[in-house]
Amino acid sequence: MASIKENIENVNAKIEAACQRSGRKREDVLLLAVSKTIDVPRIKEAVACGLTELGENKVQEIMDKYEPMGNGVKWHLIGHLQTNKVKYIIDKVVLIHSVESFKLAEEISKRAVQKGVTANVLVEVNIADEESKFGVKPDECEQFIKDISILPNIIVKGLMTVAPAVENPEENRKYFRQMKQLLVDINSKKIDNVSMDVLSMGMTGDYEVAIEEGATIVRVGTGIFGARFYPNKNS
Ligand SMILES: *Cc1c(COP(=O)(O)O)cnc(C)c1O
Numbered sequence: 001m002a003s004i005k006e007n008i009e010n011v012n013a014k015i016e017a018a019c020q021r022s023g024r025k026r027e028d029v030l031l032l033a034v035s036k037t038i039d040v041p042r043i044k045e046a047v048a049c050g051l052t053e054l055g056e057n058k059v060q061e062i063m064d065k066y067e068p069m070g071n072g073v074k075w076h077l078i079g080h081l082q083t084n085k086v087k088y089i090i091d092k093v094v095l096i097h098s099v100e101s102f103k104l105a106e107e108i109s110k111r112a113v114q115k116g117v118t119a120n121v122l123v124e125v126n127i128a129d130e131e132s133k134f135g136v137k138p139d140e141c142e143q144f145i146k147d148i149s150i151l152p153n154i155i156v157k158g159l160m161t162v163a164p165a166v167e168n169p170e171e172n173r174k175y176f177r178q179m180k181q182l183l184v185d186i187n188s189k190k191i192d193n194v195s196m197d198v199l200s201m202g203m204t205g206d207y208e209v210a211i212e213e214g215a216t217i218v219r220v221g222t223g224i225f226g227a228r229f230y231p232n233k234n235s
Contacts, residue, residue: 004045007224011207015218018211029211032076032200034221036061037228040068046224047073055097055219059085066092078160078200078219080134083107091115097160097200097219100124100135105148112153119153122160122200125182127175133162138178142186149194158198158216159183169206176201176213183214 002010011031019026033051035043036058043054043065052072056062057079066075077089078097083104089096090111099105099121112119123145126135136144141159149156161179163172183196202210204223211218222228 001226004042004224005049007226008046008049008051011220011223014208015211018208022212024211028216030217032078032217032219033224034078034203034219035065035225036079036221037230038221038225040065042225043069051224053094055221059089062089062092086111090119091117095120095122095157095198097122097217098124098134099148099156100126102144102147105151105154109148109151109154117153118155120155120157121148122158122198123148123156125159125161125179127161127179127182128164130164135161138182141182142189142191145186145194146191149191156194156196158196158200160200160217162203163201163206163210166205169209172206173209173213176206176210176215180214 032053032055033046034055036056053074055076055078062075074094076095077093081098086107108119124135126133145156163175179201199215200217202215202218204220207218
């Protein structure tokens with residue numbers, strides 16, 4: 001089995017190649033290491049290889065790993081966020097990728113005001129209109145952003161999507177392209193306080209295609225840490 005270091009070298013090489021193919025700059029794409037279910041010693045291996053921005057999909061895991069991982073890392077919340085848990089992470093994360101309801105945005109705003117911080121957020125888009133997925137519909141995205149951008153202490157930095165699970169990553173190219181177009185379209189509306197330049201899209205199976213279509217953050221877990229092990233999944 002390849003080491004974390006080898007995995008990261010491999011992913012970085014593929015990111016570099018995808019950037020070259022599409023005429024993009026390597027520094028315009030952030031490799032976010034998705035560390036869900038991964039323990040602190042292994043995450044530290046990835047950090048030692050230069051991956052200092054970490055993504056978790058559960059509030060509890062950020063809380064558990066926050067102190068042990070120390071100051072040298074930045075946390076991103078990439079999974080569904082329950083309103084009642086916002087208060088635990090509002091001053092611990094640099095970006096919340098998964099804002100998809102007004103109620104959640106209101107709570108993020110309220111807690112950010114209380115803590116005297118600015119919350120950077122992405123709007124999660126259900127680009128393929130999958131029933132199982134969270135996210136606003138593409139045609140509701142502009143109005144949603146208008147609604148939440150007037151809340152205090154919240155800044156909409158861009159859009160995020162979790163594309164469908166597919167065999168061939170090419171199947172998701174159209175969705176990544178639609179995401180980029182949506183970002184461009186909404187920016188062109190010149191909504192007050194909204195200038196979006198972040199596109200969080202692409203995971204282990206499809207990050208190269210996502211980069212070719214304009215991703216600025218790719219969220220890679222398995223490709224870095226190997227297959228995830230979920231203890232007591234059925235208990
Ligand atoms: C788990 C997860 C990822 C990473 O998935 P891999 O296929 O392991 O790279 C990316 N984004 C979100 C929202 C996730 O929950």
